[in-house]
Amino acid sequence: MPEMPEVETVRRTLIPLVKGKTIEKVILWYPKIVATDHEHFLTELPGKEIIDIDRYAKYLLIRLSDNLTIVSHLRMEGKYHLTTPNAPKDKHDHVEFIFTDGTALRYNDVRKFGRMQLILTGTEKQATAIGKLGPEPNSPEFSDQYFIASLKRKKKNIKNTLLDQKTVAGLGNIYVDETLWQSGIHPLSSANKIPADKVKELRRNINETITIATKERGTTVHTYLDANGQTGGYQKMLKVYGHAGEACSKCGTTLEKIKVSGRGTTFCPKCQVMYQ
Template identity: 65%
Template sequence: MPEMPEVETVRRTLEPLIKGKTIKKVTVWYPKIIMGDSQKVADRLQNKTILGIDRYGKYLLIRLSDDLTLVSHLRMEGKYRLVAKDTPKQKHEHVQFLFDDGTALRYDDVRKFGRMHLVETGTERQTTGIRHLGPEPNSSEFTFNYLKGQLAKKKKNIKTSILDQSIVCGLGNIYVDEVLWQSKIHPLSTPAKIPVKQVKVLYDSINATIENATELRGTTVHTFLDADGMMGGYQDRLQVYGHAGQECPRCGTILEKIKVNGRGTTFCPHCQVVYK
């Protein structure tokens, strides 16, 4: 699933491709991608101009004229690409936005998990999945005291806790494995038992990793491509994710992989301390 750095990379590459374009027609080949009545949404989008794109967590917020916002979640494998209007439709393209200049924005999603929700601008936090999200890394709301307080209340293991988007949004499986390794915290540790100094290391690691991954345009380990069709660059910096069975870069111990709440989890059994 694209995580916050990947979605931000999509935003940065997609916005200059479509900003200022006016939607002539919307074609929906797979209606379930659209929340609500897909035909009514398609009709409502006609003649709307794209003003820009914002993002919160893993959600893209495509700002439109007449105070409308199309909230888009890419889920596992959603992608956008700009094509000429007569480009043959690809198998996994499910929605098309035809613009008045003859170009078309296509939404491609192999698994069909992505969703688009058209709402009044300014209501995103009340009417969409964004209402369930906690603060983003590197934001003024995401303070050390906030994270410490949230973890002190959690009974589930630390991996599950920081994957919880209501605590901190934008982190997924890749970056959680990385920040726990950086912090020397075992993924099965009890959050409330982790020493304050290690929580501070974790907090700093979350912020730094998301910032660095964003600068490198995200991580491509499976299918992630930005709106220009380019791969990310952070995969070359991964220390543990995808490296099970290899030596720990820090101590040389063989990295192990287990399932934590159904998620594949790679860690160092020597470096990462279990706090119980």
């Protein structure tokens, strides 16, 4: 699933492709991608200009004229690419925005898990799941004090706590595994038992990892591509994710992989301390 660095990279690569373009027509080949009223989506968008593209956590916020926003979540394998209306349709192309300049933006999603919602700009937290999310990494709200207090209220394990998006938003399986390893915290540690100094270290590692991964244009380990069809670069820097059975680069112990609520989780049994 694209995580915060990948979605930010998609945002940055989409802007020069579509900003300032006016939508002429919308085609829904698979209407379920749109979670709001389909007819409203089809009839309201023609004539609207793409003003800008913002992001919160893993959500793209496509800003349109007349105070409208398309909230787009890529889920597992969603991708956008610029093409032309007469280009052959890929079997996984599900939504097409045709522009007045003769180009078209297509949304492609192998698993069909991605979703779009058309809402009034400014109502993101009221009208979508964004309102349930915690603060982003590197935001003023994601402070040491906030993180320590939040984890003290969590009885479940730290892996699930970081994945649920309510304590900190934008992390997924890749960056959770990496930052827990960097911080020396076992993924099954009880979140509320982790010492304050380790929580601070974890917060620093989350912020730094997200910053570096964004600079590297995200991580491609399966199918992630940006809006230009380019892969990320952070996969070359991964230390634990995808490296189960290999030697830990810190201590040489063989990295292990377990399932945590169905999610593959790689860790070092020596370096990462269990807090219970």
